Amino acid sequence: MVNKERLLQTFLEIVRVNSQTKKERAMADYLKAKLQELGLAVTEDGAGEAIGGNAGNVIGVLKGSAEKKALLFSAHMDRVAPGENIKAVVEDDIVRSGGDTILGSDDGAGLAGILELLRIIRERQIPHGRIEVVFTIAEEGGLNGAKSLDTEKLQAKHAIILDSTGKAGTVINRAPAQDEIIAKIRGRAAHAGVEPEKGINAILVAAKAVSRMQLGRLDAETTANIGVIAGGTATNIIPDYVEVRGEARSLREEKLVRATEAMAREFMAAAGEENAQVDLTVNRLYPAFHLPEEHELLQLVKRAGEACDVPVTLMSTGGGSDANIFNGKGIAAVNLAVGNEEVHTVNEYLVLPELVKTVALAVKIVELA
Numbered sequence: 001m002v003n004k005e006r007l008l009q010t011f012l013e014i015v016r017v018n019s020q021t022k023k024e025r026a027m028a029d030y031l032k033a034k035l036q037e038l039g040l041a042v043t044e045d046g047a048g049e050a051i052g053g054n055a056g057n058v059i060g061v062l063k064g065s066a067e068k069k070a071l072l073f074s075a076h077m078d079r080v081a082p083g084e085n086i087k088a089v090v091e092d093d094i095v096r097s098g099g100d101t102i103l104g105s106d107d108g109a110g111l112a113g114i115l116e117l118l119r120i121i122r123e124r125q126i127p128h129g130r131i132e133v134v135f136t137i138a139e140e141g142g143l144n145g146a147k148s149l150d151t152e153k154l155q156a157k158h159a160i161i162l163d164s165t166g167k168a169g170t171v172i173n174r175a176p177a178q179d180e181i182i183a184k185i186r187g188r189a190a191h192a193g194v195e196p197e198k199g200i201n202a203i204l205v206a207a208k209a210v211s212r213m214q215l216g217r218l219d220a221e222t223t224a225n226i227g228v229i230a231g232g233t234a235t236n237i238i239p240d241y242v243e244v245r246g247e248a249r250s251l252r253e254e255k256l257v258r259a260t261e262a263m264a265r266e267f268m269a270a271a272g273e274e275n276a277q278v279d280l281t282v283n284r285l286y287p288a289f290h291l292p293e294e295h296e297l298l299q300l301v302k303r304a305g306e307a308c309d310v311p312v313t314l315m316s317t318g319g320g321s322d323a324n325i326f327n328g329k330g331i332a333a334v335n336l337a338v339g340n341e342e343v344h345t346v347n348e349y350l351v352l353p354e355l356v357k358t359v360a361l362a363v364k365i366v367e368l369a
């Protein structure tokens with residue numbers, strides 16, 4: 001049923017369109033034209049202006065042809081660097097990048113998969129409920145397109161996102177919330193050789209604080225990391241300013257709060273010991289979600305998997321995706337694997353037969369909705 005060759009050609013076309021985060025204009029135009037050809041009513045929202053990008057989220061609506069539940073299908077248009085002028089190489093059923101860029105199957109595979117799904121629905125005249133398609137901008141680096149998406153006009157209560165790595169049938173139904181923590185530590189500058197007594201070393205404060213933190217995997221559900229430290233100007237000056245940036249994630253709200261607070265406490269304590277100042281900022285980047293197996297949407301996905309011989313495996317992840325944001329906005333969402341591997345690296349590749357199976361699964365979901 002899935003036209004593998006057509007799907008591959010669409011995928012190759014998509015990865016040739018440049019679309020790094022906040023520069024999705026060409027991709028948005030390409031996809032709007034495709035959705036229009038397929039009979040969807042297409043709009044673009046103002047998310048691009050809101051976040052400083054050159055395109056908004058693209059929203060397409062296909063009116064229902066039967067009494068079935070409304071479904072939302074989503075994938076993101078942007079990709080990480082180095083992601084421009086991608087030259088994909090096809091070897092048998094594997095698509096790779098030219099080696100100097102990422103491939104862009106994150107999330108070009110999801111975009112191509114949704115277009116193929118719509119083509120199949122149209123050519124086979126598959127009875128369907130209302131179908132909403134949302135192609136988001138700026139998923140990478142903060143889920144900012146989805147965050148700015150106005151969901152008022154959307155009617156679907158169930159969303160299928162095509163944006164997860166791994167084999168077809170892998171379904172992410174649980175993902176952590178994430179906090180970022182930024183500590184701006186202010187000490188006092190002094191000549192390091194002449195009068196070090198007058199200085200307050202901001203790097204020392206940061207080092208003390210970080211060395212006392214529990215980082216890495218805190219438990220099966222919680223992680224913490226210090227990822228950036230920047231400050232100081234010369235070896236002969238006691239550094240008066242350091243900025244430290246870190247994050248914590250947990251599948252459980254109360255554990256995340258505890259992990260973030262523990263990091264904050266060490267910054268405060270170390271600053272106190274050295275008479276330094278610290279400005280702490282904590283931002284909740286996205287909420288956690290967990291759709292239980294009994295949830296109507298997961299039951300539908302499982303039934304569809306059985307019907308098309310793509311067994312469904314539910315998985316929890318340590319990463320956030322647009323699914324976190326949709327769930328946070330009251331639209332139950334799961335994330336389906338699309339067959340890509342080693343994403344965000346120049347070794348990224350797509351296993352085409354897995355994407356074919358994911359599209360088949362999506363078609364069944366529409367049929368059984």
Ligand SMILES: [Zn+2]
Nearest residue numbers: 076106107163
């Ligand atoms: Zn992605």
